[in-house]
Amino acid sequence: MLFRQLFDQESSTYTYLIASQQTQFAILVDPVLEQVARDVKLLTELGLKLNFSLETHVHADHVTGTSKLRSLTNCHGVVPEKAQVQCADRQIKNGETLMIGEVSIKAIATPGHTDSHMTYLVGKDRLLTGDCLLIRGCGRTDFQSGDPGVLFDSITQKLFTFPDTTLVYPGHDYRGQTVSTIGEEKAFNPRLVNQTRESFINLMNNLNLPEPQKMSEAVPANRNCGNV
Amino acid sequence: MLFRQLFDQESSTYTYLIASQQTQFAILVDPVLEQVARDVKLLTELGLKLNFSLETHVHADHVTGTSKLRSLTNCHGVVPEKAQVQCADRQIKNGETLMIGEVSIKAIATPGHTDSHMTYLVGKDRLLTGDCLLIRGCGRTDFQSGDPGVLFDSITQKLFTFPDTTLVYPGHDYRGQTVSTIGEEKAFNPRLVNQTRESFINLMNNLNLPEPQKMSEAVPANRNCGNV
Numbered sequence: 001m002l003f004r005q006l007f008d009q010e011s012s013t014y015t016y017l018i019a020s021q022q023t024q025f026a027i028l029v030d031p032v033l034e035q036v037a038r039d040v041k042l043l044t045e046l047g048l049k050l051n052f053s054l055e056t057h058v059h060a061d062h063v064t065g066t067s068k069l070r071s072l073t074n075c076h077g078v079v080p081e082k083a084q085v086q087c088a089d090r091q092i093k094n095g096e097t098l099m100i101g102e103v104s105i106k107a108i109a110t111p112g113h114t115d116s117h118m119t120y121l122v123g124k125d126r127l128l129t130g131d132c133l134l135i136r137g138c139g140r141t142d143f144q145s146g147d148p149g150v151l152f153d154s155i156t157q158k159l160f161t162f163p164d165t166t167l168v169y170p171g172h173d174y175r176g177q178t179v180s181t182i183g184e185e186k187a188f189n190p191r192l193v194n195q196t197r198e199s200f201i202n203l204m205n206n207l208n209l210p211e212p213q214k215m216s217e218a219v220p221a222n223r224n225c226g227n228v
Numbered sequence: 229m230l231f232r233q234l235f236d237q238e239s240s241t242y243t244y245l246i247a248s249q250q251t252q253f254a255i256l257v258d259p260v261l262e263q264v265a266r267d268v269k270l271l272t273e274l275g276l277k278l279n280f281s282l283e284t285h286v287h288a289d290h291v292t293g294t295s296k297l298r299s300l301t302n303c304h305g306v307v308p309e310k311a312q313v314q315c316a317d318r319q320i321k322n323g324e325t326l327m328i329g330e331v332s333i334k335a336i337a338t339p340g341h342t343d344s345h346m347t348y349l350v351g352k353d354r355l356l357t358g359d360c361l362l363i364r365g366c367g368r369t370d371f372q373s374g375d376p377g378v379l380f381d382s383i384t385q386k387l388f389t390f391p392d393t394t395l396v397y398p399g400h401d402y403r404g405q406t407v408s409t410i411g412e413e414k415a416f417n418p419r420l421v422n423q424t425r426e427s428f429i430n431l432m433n434n435l436n437l438p439e440p441q442k443m444s445e446a447v448p449a450n451r452n453c454g455n456v
Contacts, residue, residue: 007404009237038403045416175266176235178406188273 001103001123002046005169005178006039008032011062011214012172015039016128019048020101027052027100028075029120029128030171031065033226039065040072050075051100054092056130056171057117058083058222060144061212067226077225080107082116087225092118110158112151113139119159127182130171133159135180138191139171141204143211144219148204152197160186229331229351230274233397233406234267236260239290239442240400243267244356247276248329255280255328256303257348257356258399259293261454267293268300278303279328282320284358284399285345286311286450288372289440295454305453308335310344315453320346338386340379341367347387355410358399361387363408366419367399369432371439372447376432380425388414 004017011032017039019026026048031039043050050073053066057080066077067087076089078098083091092098094109103123110119110132117139120128131139133155141148159168164183187193191203212218221228232245239260245267247254254276259267271278278301281294285308294305295315304317306326311319320326322337331351338347338360345367348356359367361383369376387396392411415421419431440446449456 005406007235007406009404035404038405042405045412176237176263177266177270178233178235184273 002026002048003122003126004042006035006042008035008062010034012174013059013062014169014171014173016122016169017042018100018103018105018122019046020103023101024048025051025100027054027098027105028065028069029054030056030059030130031069033063033065033068033228036065036068036072040069043073049073052076052078052090052098054078054098054105054120055080055083055085055222056120056128056132057114058085058144058219059131060215060219061172062214063218063221063228064226067224070225080109080116080118083114084116085223085225087227094118108158110154112141112147112154113144115145115147115150117154125163125165126167126169127159127162128169128171129159133168133185133189134170135168135173135175135177136185136189138189140207140209142207142209143215148201149197151204152195152200155192230254230276231350231354232270234263234270236263236290238262240402241287241290242397242399242401244350244397245270246328246331246333246350247274248331251329252276253279253328255282255326255333256293256297257282258284258287258358259297261291261293261296261456264293264296264300268297271301277301280304280306280318280326282306282326282333282348283308283311283313283450284348284356284360285342286313286372286447287359288443288447289400290442291446291449291456292454295452298453308337308344308346311342312344313451313453315455322346336386338382340369340375340377340382341372343373343375343378345382353391353393354395354397355387355390356397356399357387361396361413361417362398363396363401363403363405364413364417366417368435368437370435370437371443376429377425379432380423380428383420
């Protein structure tokens with residue numbers, strides 16, 4: 001398996017390129033519109049054929065590169081089934097697995113940041129956690145159908161049931177961290193350590209965060225597959 | 229082996245945390261002063277003991293975290309033998325290997341960006357290439373004892389002799405790329421593909437880059453182990 005983490009500095013977003021080295025088929029998870037040229041160049045250089053552009057959720061902080069990638073590569077845009085993105089080529093359900101050659105990518109419904117958010121298990125030991133579980137943090141829950149109690153359940157009842165050594169690859173990081181593990185997040189995530197469901201809800205409801213700068217542009221664009 | 233890539237957004241610098249999971253001994257390569265608190269927190273959380281803070285070279289674009297790390301962790305500061313950093317605890321020579329538990333870190337002299345620059349081979353297949361070989365680029369050669377011909381020789385006669393699958397972890401990236409391979413850089417690095425030594429020298433001597441913003445502060449501070 002080829003596994004590449006790619007970063008967009010403006011939005012601090014991680015995009016993941018995953019490919020089968022047997023078939024040269026590839027998938028991009030959470031591509032960023034402004035980075036499509038970089039990503040397509042890399043696909044070309046590596047001799048990869050992009051099958052899918054896959055979203056963890058409808059992003060509020062950046063516009064997806066899916067539409068542009070579709071026009072450049074003939075890939076299929078895939079979104080979580082409840083994301084209500086009508087222009088997507090395919091919806092993916094909780095428990096469903098995409099195969100990229102020999103590489104499995106299994107969808108795990110982890111709502112809370114949005115009501116349709118998915119985490120993806122790549123192979124046996126890498127979780128692409130999107131904006132559900134971040135490194136020493138978690139996604140916010142104060143807009144776009146967010147719900148802190150539901151997020152708490154997704155993290156503690158789904159993600160935290162994976163082995164401690166499972167790698168956590170988030171959708172963003174703002175402190176230069178690239179990867180963590182389930183064991184580390186159970187032990188050190190300040191949003192979750194020693195929190196009850198009630199105290200977590202209280203914490204999340206009082207973060208008083210500003211709206212993402214691009215939200216008014218990004219959400220409608222992402223509901224339209226990245227066509228701005 | 230634990231291997232963590234850490235990023236400093238201001239200077240686009242990668243720091244590498246490498247540790248033995250048998251002995252819990254650790255090393256940081258190219259730490260950044262402003263990120264020491266983050267790095268020490270991570271060491272503490274992971275239960276690691278920092279043995280060494282190791283430099284690829286005397287940086288011109290950021291101040292090393294070594295001095296602060298020494299005071300907080302009792303680690304030893306290690307620099308390339310020709311770097312003329314008198315306050316270092318130890319100098320490392322071409323071909324010398326540091327052991328962190330079972331993990332080997334071998335110094336390979338790769339001058340050209342500076343005259344004392346080292347690349348480090350971690351285990352068998354990861355090269356920390358510092359500012360010698362970057363992803364689709366290379367370090368500049370127009371200050372601090374830089375020499376484009378020497379850099380060309382370091383890349384083509386030393387780094388490009390490793391197997392194509394060897395992973396390249398650079399000291400910086402400005403485009404959100406995290407890792408490459410020797411095979412990719414041989415095939416696609418625009419500074420090197422189809423270049424002769426002479427044309428490379430000509431290319432590097434005509435880049436007309438501005439001086440790094442922090443250079444007047446960083447170089448003297450780094451010659452003093454990061455004491456500003």
